[in-house]
Amino acid sequence: MNDLKQEIATYKRQLPDLLGQQGKFVLIKGDEVAGTFESYQDAPTAGYQRFKLNSFLVKQITAVGRVSKHCKMKAPKYPRPPLGIFSSIPAPL
Numbered sequence: 001m002n003d004l005k006q007e008i009a010t011y012k013r014q015l016p017d018l019l020g021q022q023g024k025f026v027l028i029k030g031d032e033v034a035g036t037f038e039s040y041q042d043a044p045t046a047g048y049q050r051f052k053l054n055s056f057l058v059k060q061i062t063a064v065g066r067v068s069k070h071c072k073m074k075a076p077k078y079p080r081p082p083l084g085i086f087s088s089i090p091a092p093l
Contacts, residue, residue, distance in 0.1 A: 006030055007057035018061045028057040036061070 007028045011018075014033055018026055025043040027034040029051055037043040043058040 004055060004057050007055075011057065011059055015061075019063060022061050022063060025058055025060050028059070029054070 007030065010028050010031050010033065011026065014026075014028075018033070018036070021036050024036045024038060025040050026036050027043045027047050029047070034050060034056070035043075035046060037046065040058070040060070047056040047058060
């Protein structure tokens with residue numbers, strides 16, 4: 001399975017030239033910029049027509065790349081209260 005590393009590298013390398021079309025969508029296959037498109041829908045349509053079921057990259061041209069970081073939060077560990085403190089049975093007087 002192609003993980004698009006080559007296409008992402010091509011995008012980064014070509015970005016200075018592509019910034020004149022910021023906001024449009026670029027279609028990249030391997031080292032080739034196969035075209036730019038006004039709408040997102042047009043780019044993958046052209047990609048499937050040209051490259052069939054082979055992988056390709058469609059990305060919006062932006063000056064700043066999006067960074068998305070996901071992490072799994074862990075619940076803090078609190079000490080367990082001693083037995084009897086939260087008992088539903090009233091303590092003897």
